[in-house]
Amino acid sequence: xxxxxxxxxxxxxxxxLAGCGDGAGSAPPAMANPATEVALMSITEADLMRHVGVxxxxxxxxxxxxxxxxxxxxxxxxxxxxxxxxxxxxxxxTYVQDVPLVGIRSQAQATFRxxxxxxxxxxxxxxxxxxxRLTRTVSVANSDVVFVGYGVxxxxxxxxxxxxxxMTGKTLIMLVNDPPVPHANEAYRLDPDxxxxxxxxxxxxxxxxxxxxxxxxxxxxxxxxxxxAAGYPWEVVVGSWGQENFDIRPEDRNMGRVPVEAWIGVETxxxxxxxxxxxxxxxxxxxxxxxxxPVPLDGRAYFTIRQALRNLDSRNVIAKLEGSGPERADEYVxxxxxxxxxxxxxxxxxxxxxxxxxxNATGTAGLLELAEAFATLEPxxxxxxxxxxxxxxxxxxxxxxxxxxxxxxxxxxxLANINLDGLNQWGxxxxxVVVGYGNSTLDDILEREAAAVGRTLVPDxxxxxxxxxxxxxFEFAKxxxxxxxxxxxxxxxxxxxxxxxxxxxxxxxxxxxxxxDEIKEDWxxxxxxxxxxxxxxxxxxxxHADAWPTWAPGTEFRALREERLRAASGQ
Numbered sequence: 342x343x344x345x346x347x348x349x350x351x352x353x354x355x356x357x358l359a360g361c362g363d364g365a366g367s368a369p370p371a372m373a374n375p376a377t378e379v380a381l382m383s384i385t386e387a388d389l390m391r392h393v394g395v396x397x398x399x400x401x402x403x404x405x406x407x408x409x410x411x412x413x414x415x416x417x418x419x420x421x422x423x424x425x426x427x428x429x430x431x432x433x434x435t436y437v438q439d440v441p442l443v444g445i446r447s448q449a450q451a452t453f454r455x456x457x458x459x460x461x462x463x464x465x466x467x468x469x470x471x472x473x474r475l476t477r478t479v480s481v482a483n484s485d486v487v488f489v490g491y492g493v494x495x496x497x498x499x500x501x502x503x504x505x506x507x508m509t510g511k512t513l514i515m516l517v518n519d520p521p522v523p524h525a526n527e528a529y530r531l532d533p534d535x536x537x538x539x540x541x542x543x544x545x546x547x548x549x550x551x552x553x554x555x556x557x558x559x560x561x562x563x564x565x566x567x568x569x570a571a572g573y574p575w576e577v578v579v580g581s582w583g584q585e586n587f588d589i590r591p592e593d594r595n596m597g598r599v600p601v602e603a604w605i606g607v608e609t610x611x612x613x614x615x616x617x618x619x620x621x622x623x624x625x626x627x628x629x630x631x632x633x634x635p636v637p638l639d640g641r642a643y644f645t646i647r648q649a650l651r652n653l654d655s656r657n658v659i660a661k662l663e664g665s666g667p668e669r670a671d672e673y674v675x676x677x678x679x680x681x682x683x684x685x686x687x688x689x690x691x692x693x694x695x696x697x698x699x700x701n702a703t704g705t706a707g708l709l710e711l712a713e714a715f716a717t718l719e720p721x722x723x724x725x726x727x728x729x730x731x732x733x734x735x736x737x738x739x740x741x742x743x744x745x746x747x748x749x750x751x752x753x754x755x756l757a758n759i760n761l762d763g764l765n766q767w768g769x770x771x772x773x774v775v776v777g778y779g780n781s782t783l784d785d786i787l788e789r790e791a792a793a794v795g796r797t798l799v800p801d802x803x804x805x806x807x808x809x810x811x812x813x814x815f816e817f818a819k820x821x822x823x824x825x826x827x828x829x830x831x832x833x834x835x836x837x838x839x840x841x842x843x844x845x846x847x848x849x850x851x852x853x854x855x856x857x858d859e860i861k862e863d864w865x866x867x868x869x870x871x872x873x874x875x876x877x878x879x880x881x882x883x884x885h886a887d888a889w890p891t892w893a894p895g896t897e898f899r900a901l902r903e904e905r906l907r908a909a910s911g912q
Contacts, residue, residue, distance in 0.1 A: 370793035371878035380714040380881075381874045386866040388713075389764075389873075392421075392706030396680070397698035397860060404697060405684025406587060406733045407444060407653035414680050415656050418730050421709050422660035425716045430659025430727055431749055438657040440732055440743045441590040446649040447471045451603070453486065455640030456616035462609065465579040468563075470603035471586050472646045475594035481601055481644040484512040484560040488614070488636040490628030491520045492562070493544045494553060498535050499631060506635045509558040512601075512642040514610065517570045518805065519545035520629050541807030543897070547604075548737070548810075554599040561601035561644060565610045572806035577854045578604050580695075584686055587736035589743055590652060601644045613638065657740045658730040659749065662715050664884070666723030672754045674880050675727040675822075676711055677741060677813045678704035678761040679734030683854065692856040699848065699858055704761035705730055707873050711761075714877050722884035724756065734762075734813055735854075741813035745820045752817075753909040757783055757883050757890045758824040759876060760814035765829025765868035766861070767844050772830035773872060776801045777809040780898075782890045783825040783879060790878040796871075802831060802842070821902035823890040825879060829868060 371377045395401070395417060402410035419436045429436045449470040453460040462468045472479040490502040492515030500520065519536035531538040536545070543549050547564055554562030568574045582604065588595065605613075607621075614621040617638040627633055658680065664670035682697025696702070712728040715721070727750065731740030745752070773791060775784055778800035788798050801808060809815065814824035831841030852858040883890060892899035 370790050371881040372790050372793040372874065377718070377878070377881060380717045381877060383714045383717055384710045384870055384873050384877065386870055388710055389703070389706050389866050389869055390860075390864075392709050393698060393702045393860060396702035396705055397696040399694055399696070401696075403684040403695040404680060404682045406442060406655040406681055406736065407651075408684055410684060411655060411681070411732070415658055418658040418680065418705070418709070422658070422712060422728065425660075425713050427660035427662055427712060427716055427728070430661040430729070436658055436660060438659055438744065438749060440655045440657055440740050442587050442653050442655045442733060442739065443475055443590045444585045444587055444651045444653055445471065445473070445475070446585045447646050448648075449603075449646045450644065452643040453613055453640055454643075455486065455613055455638055456618060458616045460613060460616070462605070465583045466606075467609045468603055468605040469578055469582045470601055470644065470646060471582060472600055472648065473586075473588050473595045473598045473602065474600060475590075475650055476596070477648055477650070479600050479644070479646040479648070481512070481560045481642065484510060484642045484644075486512045486514065486613075486638040486640045486642050488619075488624060488638060489513045489515050490633045490635075491516045491518070491544075492550045492553060492564075493520060495536070495544055500535075502628070502633060502635065503557065504634050508554075510560050512561040512563065513554055513559050514563045514565065514605075514613075514638075515550055516625060516628060517545070517547070517564050517567060518807070522629060537804070540801075540804030541810070543810055545807050546810045551599055551602045555597065559599050561603060561642060562599050563601075563603045563605055565607055566604045567607045570805075572803065573849060573853055575606055580683060580686075580854045581735065584683065587733050587739060589739055601646065613640070616640070655732040655740070657732055657744055660712060660728045662712070662721050662726040662728075664723050664725040665720040669723040670725055672724045672756060673727055673750050674722075674724055674756055674883050675729055675758045675817070676708055676761070676880060677729045677731055677758060677817075678708040679732070679740065679813055680705045680730045681732050681735055681740070682858075683735055686856075689856065695854070695856050696859045698860045699766060699852070700763050700854070701734070701761075703764035703766060703869065707761045707764050707869065707876075710873055711877055711880070715880075722881060724884040725750075726880065726884060731813055738813055738816050741816035745816040745822075752820050752822055753905055755817075755822050757880075758814050758817035758822050759783075759880055760812055760824060760826045761876070762812040762826070763828070764866070765872055766864045766866060767829070767833065767841075767868060768836065768865040769834045769868045769871050770830030770841065771795075771832045771834060772797045772799045773875065774799055774801055774828035774830055776826045776828055779893055780809075780896050781823040781825070781892050783823055783883070786882050786890070787825065787827070787875060787879050790875050790882070794875075796830075796875070799831065801828070818898050821898055821905050823892055823898075823902070827872065827876065829872065833868075
């Protein structure tokens with residue numbers, strides 16, 4: 342790991358914290374710059390499809406961390422980066438960063454005794470449960486069951502679903518997402534000043550809910566799954582959680598974590614609540630209010646989780662294009678994409694390989710195309726470009742988390758992270774979706790580049806699904822690094838109105854985190870190429886601009902970034 346050092350002058354620090362300009366300086370847009378023409382044209386449909394075809398092939402066995410599929414993937418990415426003439430990204434002279442993981446395969450049993458009835462939940466039809474504690478057996482007995490609404494404690498919104506009740510040793514049942522608080526004067530819409538209105542905040546993510554349960558000393562945290570609220574069907578929960586799970590290997594073996602992390606289906610929740618004489622839907626409505634208080638179900642929960650554990654060293658793959666600017670070469674722009682998917686599930690009948698063609702062979706292929714495009718530039722950009730293919734995104738953003746907490750290059754000198762997670766496979770669009778639109782001045786740069794080619798930006802059409810917190814850029818954002826995460830547009834050229842929404846819905850319903858995520862006959866990667874050229878342009882502009890990208894006022898990451906930059910400057 343490269344250590345941090347003081348490198349910012351007071352004048353430069355003030356300029357960075359003020360967020361001068363749009364971060365693109367006075368240079369023309371990269372999309373209209375003759376110096377980038379060859380680089381942009383090197384990004385092609387044929388090359389994208391070639392890379393996707395390899396990565397999503399059955400030979401690569403679904404690219405699960407710790408498998409033969411990982412070995413093939415790492416070898417392929419390393420070979421491609423080396424052939425492009427890019428330097429090894431790890432200062433130790435290799436193209437890999439070892440990521441110490443542990444694999445956890447759980448056999449879980451759950452029993453609830455409520456209202457004189459006994460419920461032996463069926464795994465995975467009724468529930469899915471795991472433990473992150475690295476021990477062979479996890480047992481919870483005679484644990485009081487409490488409904489805690491949305492499971493949120495947010496002082497800035499004057500919101501506390503836990504009140505004064507001691508949650509130590511209890512089983513907490515909570516709803517998915519943020520509390521949907523109606524507007525005081527317009528009940529048909531959500532209050533934009535509370536939990537982001539229609540947009541999910543981190544309080545709505547399942548990771549937060551397990552974290553707060555850990556903090557409160559609970560025995561179990563159970564999230565009620567509802568397809569519309571979660572943004573994906575129950576089969577996705579089973580596919581993601583019902584196989585081997587992974588975590589970064591911690592020294593304390595995660596023994597401080599909440600013992601049981603679980604999901605239950607909404608119909609199962611209704612049955613449990615009814616046994617306690619409670620109406621689930623009525624309590625769900627009550628949970629939308631600030632005056633909600635925890636509701637005991639007057640029942641007990643029992644869990645036994647037997648676990649097979651294995652240590653494995655997975656790998657991030659990283660390549661570097663050294664910057665040519667004498668005063669900027671030790672400043673960095675990082676492109677990321679996750680190479681992993683869910684591997685092989687032998688319990689499935691028929692097709693058992695999770696090929697992950699869209700998610701995320703397309704993004705990984707895009708990362709390779711961007712790397713090749715930058716490698717054609719002569720001279721290289723002023724700042725150093727890093728191309729980071731991370732592991733274990735599907736297991737909780739683990740590869741990105743490891744890099745962000747054990748960076749090979751100082752995050753205080755990392756200007757931006759630009760993340761690729763699923764490229765548009767259905768043709769060209771007039772627009773481009775920005776997930777988390779308005780969070781940083783990176784959006785301003787992208788907007789400028791898009792305008793140069795007659796395209797527009799639109800915000801995430803489903804902000805309630807919390808996509809901003811569900812991909813690798815979030816781990817950089819949590820460390821204060823401005824991050825950009827884009828998605829394919831919705832206004833398809835030559836297609837009928839609503840085509841984009843239709844294709845998104847079809848993918849989520851039919852292919853998301855399923856073996857059917859394979860290359861389809863109707864794929865048209867012209868849109869992916871157009872998007873990648875814009876994404877290239879943003880990185881190019883950041884690599885040459887005088888001003889650094891900054892977080893927008895009011896974003897939860899701005900204060901941390903400013904604090905880190907001040908510390909780096911010695912102020």
